Amino acid sequence: MSDSSTPAVDEQAPTRTRDSMPRATTWNRLGEIPHLGLIIALVLLAVVGLVTVPGTFATASNLVSVLSLAATIGVITVGATFVIIGGGIDLSVGAVMALASVWATTLATQSFGPFVMIICALLVGTGAGLVNGLLISYGRMVPFIATLAMLVAARGLAQRMSDRKTQLIQQGNQVIVDMSTTRVLGLPVLVYIFAVVVVLGWLLLNRTTFGRRTYAVGGNPEAARLAGIDVRRHTVLLYALSGLCCGIAAVLIMARTTTGSSTHGDLYELDAIAAVIIGGTLLTGGRGTIVGSILGLLIFTVITNLFILNGLNTADQLIAKGLIIVVAVLLQRRSLTSRT
Amino acid sequence: MPKSSPDSASLLTMRGIVKQFPGVRALDGVDLDVRAGEVHCLLGQNGAGKSTLIKVLAGVHQPDEGAVVFGGRQVRLTSPTAAIRLGISTIYQELDLVDGLSVAENVYLGHEPARLGFVSQSQVNRATRELLAGLGHGEIRPTTEVGRLSPAAKQVVSMARALSYDTRLIVMDEPSAALAHDEVANLFRIIRELTAQGVAVIYISHRLEEIREIGDRVTVLKDGRTVAVGLSAKDTPTSQVVSLMTGRNVEHVFPPRPRPGSHDGRPEVLRVEGLSVPGRVSDVSLTVRAGEIVGLAGLVGAGRSEIVEAIYGARRASGRVVLNGTPVRGGNPSRAVRAGMGLAPEERKAQGLLLDQSVMRNISLSSLDRYARFGWIDRDQEASEARRQIEELGIRPPHLDRPIKNLSGGNQQKAVLARWLINGRRLLLLDEPTRGVDVGARAELYAVIRKLADEGIGVLLVSSEVPEVLGLADRVLVVREGRVIHESDARDLDEHHVLDMIMEGMPA
Ligand SMILES: Nc1ncnc2c1ncn2[C@@H]1O[C@H](COP(=O)(O)OP(=O)(O)OP(=O)(O)O)[C@@H](O)[C@H]1O
Ligand SMILES: [Mg+2]
Numbered sequence: 014m015s016d017s018s019t020p021a022v023d024e025q026a027p028t029r030t031r032d033s034m035p036r037a038t039t040w041n042r043l044g045e046i047p048h049l050g051l052i053i054a055l056v057l058l059a060v061v062g063l064v065t066v067p068g069t070f071a072t073a074s075n076l077v078s079v080l081s082l083a084a085t086i087g088v089i090t091v092g093a094t095f096v097i098i099g100g101g102i103d104l105s106v107g108a109v110m111a112l113a114s115v116w117a118t119t120l121a122t123q124s125f126g127p128f129v130m131i132i133c134a135l136l137v138g139t140g141a142g143l144v145n146g147l148l149i150s151y152g153r154m155v156p157f158i159a160t161l162a163m164l165v166a167a168r169g170l171a172q173r174m175s176d177r178k179t180q181l182i183q184q185g186n187q188v189i190v191d192m193s194t195t196r197v198l199g200l201p202v203l204v205y206i207f208a209v210v211v212v213l214g215w216l217l218l219n220r221t222t223f224g225r226r227t228y229a230v231g232g233n234p235e236a237a238r239l240a241g242i243d244v245r246r247h248t249v250l251l252y253a254l255s256g257l258c259c260g261i262a263a264v265l266i267m268a269r270t271t272t273g274s275s276t277h278g279d280l281y282e283l284d285a286i287a288a289v290i291i292g293g294t295l296l297t298g299g300r301g302t303i304v305g306s307i308l309g310l311l312i313f314t315v316i317t318n319l320f321i322l323n324g325l326n327t328a329d330q331l332i333a334k335g336l337i338i339v340v341a342v343l344l345q346r347r348s349l350t351s352r353t
Numbered sequence: 354m355p356k357s358s359p360d361s362a363s364l365l366t367m368r369g370i371v372k373q374f375p376g377v378r379a380l381d382g383v384d385l386d387v388r389a390g391e392v393h394c395l396l397g398q399n400g401a402g403k404s405t406l407i408k409v410l411a412g413v414h415q416p417d418e419g420a421v422v423f424g425g426r427q428v429r430l431t432s433p434t435a436a437i438r439l440g441i442s443t444i445y446q447e448l449d450l451v452d453g454l455s456v457a458e459n460v461y462l463g464h465e466p467a468r469l470g471f472v473s474q475s476q477v478n479r480a481t482r483e484l485l486a487g488l489g490h491g492e493i494r495p496t497t498e499v500g501r502l503s504p505a506a507k508q509v510v511s512m513a514r515a516l517s518y519d520t521r522l523i524v525m526d527e528p529s530a531a532l533a534h535d536e537v538a539n540l541f542r543i544i545r546e547l548t549a550q551g552v553a554v555i556y557i558s559h560r561l562e563e564i565r566e567i568g569d570r571v572t573v574l575k576d577g578r579t580v581a582v583g584l585s586a587k588d589t590p591t592s593q594v595v596s597l598m599t600g601r602n603v604e605h606v607f608p609p610r611p612r613p614g615s616h617d618g619r620p621e622v623l624r625v626e627g628l629s630v631p632g633r634v635s636d637v638s639l640t641v642r643a644g645e646i647v648g649l650a651g652l653v654g655a656g657r658s659e660i661v662e663a664i665y666g667a668r669r670a671s672g673r674v675v676l677n678g679t680p681v682r683g684g685n686p687s688r689a690v691r692a693g694m695g696l697a698p699e700e701r702k703a704q705g706l707l708l709d710q711s712v713m714r715n716i717s718l719s720s721l722d723r724y725a726r727f728g729w730i731d732r733d734q735e736a737s738e739a740r741r742q743i744e745e746l747g748i749r750p751p752h753l754d755r756p757i758k759n760l761s762g763g764n765q766q767k768a769v770l771a772r773w774l775i776n777g778r779r780l781l782l783l784d785e786p787t788r789g790v791d792v793g794a795r796a797e798l799y800a801v802i803r804k805l806a807d808e809g810i811g812v813l814l815v816s817s818e819v820p821e822v823l824g825l826a827d828r829v830l831v832v833r834e835g836r837v838i839h840e841s842d843a844r845d846l847d848e849h850h851v852l853d854m855i856m857e858g859m860p861a
Contacts, residue, residue: 221730229707229710232708237707242687299710
């Protein structure tokens with residue numbers, strides 16, 4: 014090719030280091046604090062509480078009631094976080110918790126004492142989760158459908174077992190109720206159980222092979238499979254874990270309400286999933302954190318608490334929650350696109 | 354070819370483009386000058402900034418500094434739509450098709466021919482069929498779901514999409530990486546038709562022989578800067594181009610091989626008998642000995658990937674797979690991995706990478722158990738192993754915690770390979786291991802693969818580049834339409850001979 018332009022060759026391009034960090038402004042550094050938005054939201058809510066109901070919001074008894082309320086759904090949220098990061102969804106959590114609470118409080122189970130009741134709740138929860146996992150992994154059902162079926166079936170079974178009656182925890186098994194009445198350093202024992210579950214969940218997600226594989230299975234199942242991960246087995250384990258969390262939550266709700274009932278945990282699946290989403294976990298899987306989910310849950314619980322303290326009705330409360338989900342997701346969308 | 358001064362004839366001029374990502378200055382003052390009707394090649398090592406530059410041109414990234422003049426006017430490319438409206442369309446390195454949509458829906462995504470707001474599906478299908486036929490691929494049906502297509506067919510679909518716009522400049526980022534030999538010839542035919550109509554093409558490739566064949570002028574990038582503009586593609590010696598790109602001379606591309614027959618006494622690492630995948634592979638038998646590199650040559654779609662995936666248990670297949678004398682039950686790659694296999698899959702983005710995760714987590718994914726006791730990961734050990742793997746393959750930048758999606762294409766490819774640089778592997782299945790890897794790094798990669806073999810690992814190599822198979826492998830199997838039609842020592846074959854066999858199926 015005849016060419017009039019002579020090739021210009023830049024011989025001595027200075028070999029500058031290209032890996033220089035851009036000047037980190039304070040603002041930049043603030044942006045790197047994880048969950049900053051959630052923390053700010055929580056603080057704002059607290060300020061609203063202090064302004065609108067100064068006498069009641071910042072009291073020890075209110076703090077205790079917020080945390081006890083958060084504990085039950087919180088444990089479920091931990092399990093839901095795993096399932097959602099793993100690319101699935103579990104709609105059956107509330108129903109499975111109800112079933113576990115009913116099964117553990119039948120007269121037959123109660124006759125064996127509190128220890129067996131707790132084991133029973135955990136087993137029922139894990140078992141239901143296992144069934145979910147098997148249907149999804151080996152039965153190749155869509156998670157949404159499989160766990161929806163479980164939701165309906167578990168509620169039905171709970172109603173049948175309890176004959177739609179609320180089952181009281183008997184005198185001899187008060188140990189379970191003690192979990193909500195006994196206080197250590199001012200907080201009921203069930204709050205500590207919640208804390209332990211959160212810490213264990215965090216460790217499991219961030220420090221173990223199980224957690225790493227959860228991110229892989231949710232982020233790119235085909236890549237995970239080709240890297241040698243048994244994706245199906247892992248999926249079963251994820252739902253079983255979620256079921257186990259429901260079992261633990263069942264024990265907590267039995268402690269709090271002194272009953273087992275087929276109506277426990279109504280719409281908990283929505284609260285748990287909403288908390289996970291507000292916490293920044295993607296419904297498509299592969300991304301998310303436990304801390305975010307818990308913060309999301311606390312935001313939800315505090316809102317409920319503020320509405321109650323201010324004597325507003327529950328309809329407005331639902332509208333407010335819906336708005337918060339939308340705002341949270343919109344904000345995350347923005348921060349996601351601005352970073353890539 | 355216009356004889357006037359380059360600037361007046363320029364269709365596109367980019368001056369002093371700077372693009373800073375957090376922690377990386379990807380472009381550090383790049384100049385580019387493209388004329389109407391020419392094929393302008395953009396060369397540079399992995400991570401040099403080629404894809405970043407074309408993303409600036411496509412309106413995906415906003416430059417921090419610099420000016421773009423297109424068609425004689427200064428323009429601001431604020432969004433992909435803005436670029437398309439000016440007549441710049443782009444085929445990205447990582448295909449961006451929507452798997453769940455049909456071919457036609459992908460081609461016309463976002464600019465469906467509509468009447469009164471209603472999309473006429475038959476019209477979209479017809480237009481797509483015409484485009485595909487023009488590309489020499491009338492066999493791809495507009496109604497097929499894109500997720501079902503082979504990588505090569507997907508490449509054709511993105512090409513059709515680029516052509517579905519009224520364009521004056523088409524940018525192609527490594528379009529040939531997923532294509533076989535004859536497909537590349539077809540691609541070049543299309544490019545020539547385009548340039549004859551006055552459309553300019555920016556062409557990126559790591560295969561330098563392609564540059565000589567199709568290119569008019571060359572711009573070379575190095576470390577985010579332009580080091581040469583307007584070189585003649587035909588007259589500049591390859592060695593000069595390579596040294597401009599890499600800053601050094603690259604010699605001895607392929608590492609020396611052991612003498613012929615030296616593997617004969619070694620134990621068989623892999624024995625495959627009567628392997629069949631319905632409709633794709635029929636009755637394939639082969640062996641790989643310890644220390645041996647066996648190459649599978651063939652067209653894209655000949656069934657090589659299917660053979661490799663079936664051996665790995667990732668695909669339903671009948672037949673026997675024996676690893677080190679022990680039969681491996683199929684159906685589950687995790688068993689194959691435990692038995693000592695490793696697979697670097699063909700499509701890094703779909704099959705290899707966790708795009709949201711860090712480089713380290715991608716590399717350690719298949720070896721987590723070694724750093725863990727009762728499931729608890731020893732993160733120091735994980736990090737130090739990952740650092741070694743990154744070092745061994747020269748992944749740039751060598752940071753553990755950077756999200757892998759921010760690495761350049763070639764470096765992502767190296768990360769897929771790095772995953773298997775761990776002890777205890779008996780057999781590595783490498784499917785197009787050098788796709789998108791630059792010349793310099795390729796030589797290093799070949800050396801690493803040979804070193805693994807010398808340590809006693811068996812390697813089964815799939816590559817669409819015949820010279821690569823012939824240069825690296827000890828023994829070559831030619832695959833055509835799901836069968837092995839020829840097998841011989843690599844030294845007894847030459848490129849034309851192999852090409853004849855894979856195209857025509859002529860036995861040796
Ligand atoms: N979104 C991003 N965020 C941060 N860094 C990035 C991003 N995209 C690219 N980079 C960095 O910019 C540099 C240039 O990358 P680019 O993808 O342009 O290289 P390339 O020349 O296309 O390489 P290859 O031949 O491997 O495709 C690399 O160091 C890469 O890690
Ligand atoms: Mg690139």
